[in-house]
Amino acid sequence: MPRRSAQVLESIYLMNTAEIFRESIRIILLHPAHFHSISIFLFSPLPVSLFLSHFLIHHFPQIPSSTVTITEYVFGYHLPNLLSKTVVHIIICIPSSITFSLLGRAATAQAVSDSYNRINLDGRRLIMRSGLAWIKLLHTRFWELLIILGLFGGLLVGLASAQKITYALGICSREIGLWGVLGFLGIPFCVVFAHVMVVGNMANVISVLETECYGLDSLWKAKNLMEGRRKTALVMALSSNLGFRLVECLFELRMSMGISMWEISVLISMYSLILVFETVLNVVLYYACKC
Numbered sequence: 383m384p385r386r387s388a389q390v391l392e393s394i395y396l397m398n399t400a401e402i403f404r405e406s407i408r409i410i411l412l413h414p415a416h417f418h419s420i421s422i423f424l425f426s427p428l429p430v431s432l433f434l435s436h437f438l439i440h441h442f443p444q445i446p447s448s449t450v451t452i453t454e455y456v457f458g459y460h461l462p463n464l465l466s467k468t469v470v471h472i473i474i475c476i477p478s479s480i481t482f483s484l485l486g487r488a489a490t491a492q493a494v495s496d497s498y499n500r501i502n503l504d505g506r507r508l509i510m511r512s513g514l515a516w517i518k519l520l521h522t523r524f525w526e527l528l529i530i531l532g533l534f535g536g537l538l539v540g541l542a543s544a545q546k547i548t549y550a551l552g553i554c555s556r557e558i559g560l561w562g563v564l565g566f567l568g569i570p571f572c573v574v575f576a577h578v579m580v581v582g583n584m585a586n587v588i589s590v591l592e593t594e595c596y597g598l599d600s601l602w603k604a605k606n607l608m609e610g611r612r613k614t615a616l617v618m619a620l621s622s623n624l625g626f627r628l629v630e631c632l633f634e635l636r637m638s639m640g641i642s643m644w645e646i647s648v649l650i651s652m653y654s655l656i657l658v659f660e661t662v663l664n665v666v667l668y669y670a671c672k673c
Contacts, residue, residue: 397670399614403621406662409497416493416503417662421654424486424512427478429653433633433646435474439467440637483657484519488512490661491590498669518589518596525598526582533575540567580615581605583660587668607671615667622660629653 397405410417489512496503584604589596595603608615633641633649 397666399617402614402618402663402666402670406659406666409494409662409666410659412497413493413503416505416508417490417658418655419505420486420489420493420508421651421658424482424489425654425657426650427482428475428657429629429650431475431478432471432630432653433650435471436630436634436637438474439470440634480520480523484516484523485509485512486657487586487661488515488519488590490658491515491587491665494662494665495591515590518600519586521597522582522585522589522600525601526578526585529578529601530575533571533578537567537571576616576619577612580612580619581608583619583664584608584615584668584671587661587664591665591668607668611667611671615664618660618663618667622656622663625656625659626653629656 489508492508492511492515493503496508581601581604584607585600588600588604588607592600629649629652633646636645636649
């Protein structure tokens with residue numbers, strides 16, 4: 383690596399959270415055409431799928447209602463309608479999230495790495511290398527999904543056991559018992575889930591940039607690599623998720639009032655750019671931790 387690149391990476395190590403945000407913006411502005419192309423051709427299918435799910439739920443309200451009926455039949459509880467809508471969003475977004483979205487993350491990580499290594503960015507080379515990294519990313523996402531399913535499985539077991547627990551405590555109201563168990567399990571679940579998400583984001587970067595490290599190995603290495611930077615990663619994840627939710631709320635608001643095609647295009651572009659920015663943040667954090 384050239385001496386200048388080594389000096390740049392050494393300066394990244396000293397960055398705090400705000401400086402990592404500024405560095406990410408600097409990198410995007412340094413190669414705007416490449417990152418904008420990635421957002422359009424690789425990341426945009428994900429917000430298209432997400433907005434399509436919002437459209438279907440808005441115009442066909444019986445879709446989440448059927449999900450509520452199924453969960454009530456299986457678990458014996460009338461789960462909140464918000465959870466049923468989330469299930470619909472996940473089902474519709476899965477195809478694009480494991481294909482185009484992973485390719486977009488791989489291309490973005492490669493672009494940032496090439497920028498730090500003083501390698502001229504080439505779109506065709508980025509796509510080819512992203513295709514090679516896609517299998518490793520998919521493997522890593524599979525293990526991340528298994529861990530998340532284990533967390534949700536534990537939560538569902540707790541909910542399914544709520545009736546016995548509340549009866550043992552002398553509480554006969556099913557609703558009070560359900561919300562009591564949710565309150566008891568919800569806080570530790572959210573904390574663990576947030577940590578799994580930030581470790582997963584770092585593991586995705588490791589899977590792309592490190593040749594022989596992917597899957598469960600990359601998750602374990604990401605956990606160890608982020609020691610001392612966990613709060614920074616949580617702030618970054620919270621900021622990007624707030625951006626995602628803001629764009630979704632804007633779409634729902636405009637859809638209820640009547641939305642035009644150009645507004646949909648702008649919102650899709652905004653969501654895709656946030657995906658690019660989130661990935662760049664995680665790559666900069668990776669170099670900050672690794673240095």
